[in-house]
Amino acid sequence: MVPIRKTPTIQDVARQANVSAATVSRVLSSPDRVSKTTRERVQAAVSATGYTINQAARSLRLRNARTILMAAPNIGNPYYSTVLDGVIRAASERGYSVLVATRLGQDPNRWLADYLHSNRADGLLLFDGSLDTFGINGSDEEGPNLPLVAAYDEIPDPRVNSVLVDNRAAAARATRHLIELGHTRIGHLMSPSRNKSLHERRIGFEQAMQEAGLPIRPEWMMQGDHSLGTGIAAGEHLLAQSERPTALFCGNDEMAIGVVHRLRLAGVECPRDLSVIGFDDIAVAAFAAPPLTTMRQPREDIGRFATNTLIDIIEGVIPADEPVHVTLRAELVLRESTRRA
Amino acid sequence: MVPIRKTPTIQDVARQANVSAATVSRVLSSPDRVSKTTRERVQAAVSATGYTINQAARSLRLRNARTILMAAPNIGNPYYSTVLDGVIRAASERGYSVLVATRLGQDPNRWLADYLHSNRADGLLLFDGSLDTFGINGSDEEGPNLPLVAAYDEIPDPRVNSVLVDNRAAAARATRHLIELGHTRIGHLMSPSRNKSLHERRIGFEQAMQEAGLPIRPEWMMQGDHSLGTGIAAGEHLLAQSERPTALFCGNDEMAIGVVHRLRLAGVECPRDLSVIGFDDIAVAAFAAPPLTTMRQPREDIGRFATNTLIDIIEGVIPADEPVHVTLRAELVLRESTRRA
DNA sequence: TTGTAGGCGTTATCAA
DNA sequence: TTGATAACGCCTACAA
Numbered sequence: 113m114v115p116i117r118k119t120p121t122i123q124d125v126a127r128q129a130n131v132s133a134a135t136v137s138r139v140l141s142s143p144d145r146v147s148k149t150t151r152e153r154v155q156a157a158v159s160a161t162g163y164t165i166n167q168a169a170r171s172l173r174l175r176n177a178r179t180i181l182m183a184a185p186n187i188g189n190p191y192y193s194t195v196l197d198g199v200i201r202a203a204s205e206r207g208y209s210v211l212v213a214t215r216l217g218q219d220p221n222r223w224l225a226d227y228l229h230s231n232r233a234d235g236l237l238l239f240d241g242s243l244d245t246f247g248i249n250g251s252d253e254e255g256p257n258l259p260l261v262a263a264y265d266e267i268p269d270p271r272v273n274s275v276l277v278d279n280r281a282a283a284a285r286a287t288r289h290l291i292e293l294g295h296t297r298i299g300h301l302m303s304p305s306r307n308k309s310l311h312e313r314r315i316g317f318e319q320a321m322q323e324a325g326l327p328i329r330p331e332w333m334m335q336g337d338h339s340l341g342t343g344i345a346a347g348e349h350l351l352a353q354s355e356r357p358t359a360l361f362c363g364n365d366e367m368a369i370g371v372v373h374r375l376r377l378a379g380v381e382c383p384r385d386l387s388v389i390g391f392d393d394i395a396v397a398a399f400a401a402p403p404l405t406t407m408r409q410p411r412e413d414i415g416r417f418a419t420n421t422l423i424d425i426i427e428g429v430i431p432a433d434e435p436v437h438v439t440l441r442a443e444l445v446l447r448e449s450t451r452r453a
Numbered sequence: 454m455v456p457i458r459k460t461p462t463i464q465d466v467a468r469q470a471n472v473s474a475a476t477v478s479r480v481l482s483s484p485d486r487v488s489k490t491t492r493e494r495v496q497a498a499v500s501a502t503g504y505t506i507n508q509a510a511r512s513l514r515l516r517n518a519r520t521i522l523m524a525a526p527n528i529g530n531p532y533y534s535t536v537l538d539g540v541i542r543a544a545s546e547r548g549y550s551v552l553v554a555t556r557l558g559q560d561p562n563r564w565l566a567d568y569l570h571s572n573r574a575d576g577l578l579l580f581d582g583s584l585d586t587f588g589i590n591g592s593d594e595e596g597p598n599l600p601l602v603a604a605y606d607e608i609p610d611p612r613v614n615s616v617l618v619d620n621r622a623a624a625a626r627a628t629r630h631l632i633e634l635g636h637t638r639i640g641h642l643m644s645p646s647r648n649k650s651l652h653e654r655r656i657g658f659e660q661a662m663q664e665a666g667l668p669i670r671p672e673w674m675m676q677g678d679h680s681l682g683t684g685i686a687a688g689e690h691l692l693a694q695s696e697r698p699t700a701l702f703c704g705n706d707e708m709a710i711g712v713v714h715r716l717r718l719a720g721v722e723c724p725r726d727l728s729v730i731g732f733d734d735i736a737v738a739a740f741a742a743p744p745l746t747t748m749r750q751p752r753e754d755i756g757r758f759a760t761n762t763l764i765d766i767i768e769g770v771i772p773a774d775e776p777v778h779v780t781l782r783a784e785l786v787l788r789e790s791t792r793r794a
Numbered sequence: 795t796t797g798t799a800g801g802c803g804t805t806a807t808c809a810a
Numbered sequence: 811t812t813g814a815t816a817a818c819g820c821c822t823a824c825a826a
Contacts, residue, residue, distance in 0.1 A: 119570045121802095121803055121804090122803065122804065122805095123803080131812075131813085132812070132813045132814075133803085133804080133805090133813090134805075134806090134812075134813060134814080134815095135811085135812060135813075137804065137805055137806095138805090138811095138812090141805080145811080146811070146812085147811060147812090150811080150812080164566075164567045164570040164571045165571055165803090165804080166513070166571055166572050166802090166803050166804070167571045167572050167573045168509050168510075168512035168513040168518065168572040168573075168802085168803080168804095169509075169513050169572075169802070169803035169804040169805090169818090170803080170804055170805080171509035171512075171804095171818095172507070172509040172510050172513050172802090172803080172804075172817095172818050172819065172820090173803080173804045173805050173806085173817080173818050174804080174805075174818085175818075177509065179552075179573075186538065187534055187537050187538050187541060188534055188535045188537075188538035188753070189534075190531050190534065190736065192534075193528055193529055193530075193531065193533075193534030193537070194529045196528050196529075196534070196553070197527065197528050197529035197555070200528060200553060200554070200555050200556065201555075201556060204554070204555075204556040205556075209552055209554070209573065210552065210553055210554075211520075211550055211551065211552055211553075212537070212541060212551055212552075212553050213541070213545070213550070213551075214538070214541050214542075214545075215541065215542060215545040215546075226505045229460045229505040230505045230506055230507055230508045231507050231508050231509040231510075231819095232508045232509075232520075232550065369740065395531065395736060395737060396736060396737050396740045399710065399737045399740065399741060400740060401742040412529070462818095462819055462820085463819065463820065463821095464819080472796075472797085473796070473797045473798075474797090474819090474820080474821090475796075475797060475798080475799095475821080475822080476795090476796060476797075478820070478821055478822085479795095479796085479821095479822095482821080486795080487795075487796085488795060488796085491795080491796080506819090506820080507818090507819050507820070509818085509819080509820095510802090510818070510819035510820040510821090511819080511820055511821080512802095512820095513801095513802050513803065513804090513818090513819080513820075514801085514802055514819080514820045514821050514822090515802090515820085515821075516802075572803095
């Protein structure tokens with residue numbers, strides 16, 4: 113015979129505490145504007161009733177949602193899920209909820225813009241390079257931009273806030289690691305070049321080689337598409353050569369694993385005959401045979417920085433008209449696939 | 454000199470179309486209750502103004518959020534992120550948004566309950582076994598339960614809707630695979646037994662062995678904690694024995710990889726000297742040396758089923774008072790770590 | 795078929 | 811310091 117118990121509203125609390133709803137609201141948002149005695153009475157009433165603030169009503173009134181939206185191509189991919197972990201951490205520390213979207217329908221730009229306009233999210237974290245930031249921001253001339261931070265390899269638009277990894281410096285660091293081990297015959301399995309940030313990895317490699325006065329041999333510069341398959345193909349390309357490098361910098365870990373795998377089949381052992389360094393530090397890297405030396409992308413930091421930047425913009429801590437560009441550094445992870453020449 | 458353009462409301466659309474706001478609302482929610490001509494006029498006005506429905510207002514009025522909340526211990530873990538992928542797919546197909554939470558503060562039960570009461574989410578997907586469903590549901594006697602579906606290994610409470618994998622059947626299937634390959638000397642590296650569902654894996658193993666009339670040798674029954682480390686320890690345990698099994702069923706993939714790794718160091722090769730089958734099909738399994746035969750957990754399906762069940766409950770398609778228990782099957786993934794005896 | 799009016803729960807403004 | 815009031819934008823009886 114328990115009475116049907118609606119979720120209590122601020123009115124219920126007010127009644128219970130013998131004050132007005134306005135006072136309850138004040139106790140909740142700015143307690144110091146209320147006298148100590150009433151404040152305590154209200155707080156008692158709040159816990160007595162089990163009152164929870166109704167976010168929908170609050171959002172409607174305040175025109176914000178205290179929620180951010182993360183858009184990523186595929187959250188099943190460990191890269192994005194690690195980033196998401198950082199996002200959730202940072203957001204919850206600042207009292208924000210996180211909405212995750214991967215299926216953006218026919219017109220992703222409109223879909224995302226609607227999300228913000230519809231008062232479901234206050235800002236947008238964009239991890240999907242296939243999306244066009246112009247479209248989301250509305251046509252160039254008009255109106256204020258939506259709170260938006262982009263964090264993916266290709267940032268075409270300097271007017272958009274971004275969090276990126278310094279690919280060039282990271283690639284140079286990887287290459288110098290090989291040089292420091294005494295290698296002079298060094299090859300590079302390149303990432304797809306369509307993408308500007310990935311292209312930076314090649315630039316970084318070339319810079320490090322030039323600085324060390326080492327020759328870049330064209331037959332040791334191979335092109336891959338980041339798949340295991342092109343790694344294997346690159347392995348075959350190397351096997352076909354009379355002179356082989358003693359070290360190889362690969363544009364990502366999958367390709368590195370492919371190369372190592374293919375060469376082993378032919379009796380060329382890593383790191384005995386060839387030192388190999390990868391890029392990304394995917395989960396598999398530590399379990400590969402041999403465990404792969406690589407440059408670790410600071411995925412969680414990317415999520416955290418992007419989130420904090422976004423919330424700063426939402427809350428006006430950072431002026432919205434001056435784009436923010438954060439650059440993070442990758443970290444060298446030493447394992448067993450590289451060794452002294 | 455562009456005028457400051459507020460996001461248009463339903464009133465703006467109404468004005469533009471020369472109708473009342475109520476009519477616009479009808480066009481949006483039940484178009485057939487409006488004459489064709491006005492409907493078209495309204496639709497034109499909607500796109501002319503770029504109107505987007507304000508979710509906060511809608512939620513307040515309708516007392517729902519068309520949003521579900523997924524609670525998981527750690528979204529950086531590939532297991533949960535794959536589940537999340539399924540969740541997002543299913544939810545977006547049914548027009549729901551997905552909120553993800555991993556940091557639940559000091560009092561997780563209260564935190565989660567607040568989330569629902571505060572009208573931010575209509576239902577809860579629980580993937581965190583450390584949470585107590587009793588607490589969230591409110592004390593036993595009172596009130597209607599919150600829409601909640603649990604999907605983790607340990608389901609202590611039959612009154613809670615759940616989506617689970619049939620661990621016993623899956624373990625039996627794995628064991629029978631080894632038996633079918635002609636093995637008779639089969640060991641088992643067990644999962645932690647504190648957990649009921651994990652304990653089922655052991656039961657499944659024992660059942661399959663008994664059905665085949667094979668002996669269960671105590672010295673080949675080892676206990677692990679699902680870490681790589683206990684896999685290595687189990688490998689050492691096996692190496693110390695004068696008589697070894699020819700096949701081993703491991704409670705999860707990490708342990709399987711650990712065993713294989715340790716045995717190889719001692720010159721015992723998999724699958725030449727020992728066939729090994731794991732459980733889960735973590736991403737690493739396919740890249741292990743040798744690629745690991747294993748039972749794949751249908752992670753994405755778990756997410757999808759849980760989500761659809763939850764939304765069914767929210768929308769009243771399924772009666773809330775009769776708990777739903779869905780059982781999914783794991784799938785045998787054949788790779789190279791098992792072979793004929 | 796369409797319009798009017800009231801209220802969902804909150805907070806900001808203004809007055810007391 | 812506190813209270814009354816109005817408004818945020820939407821939906822749904824009810825009336826026309």
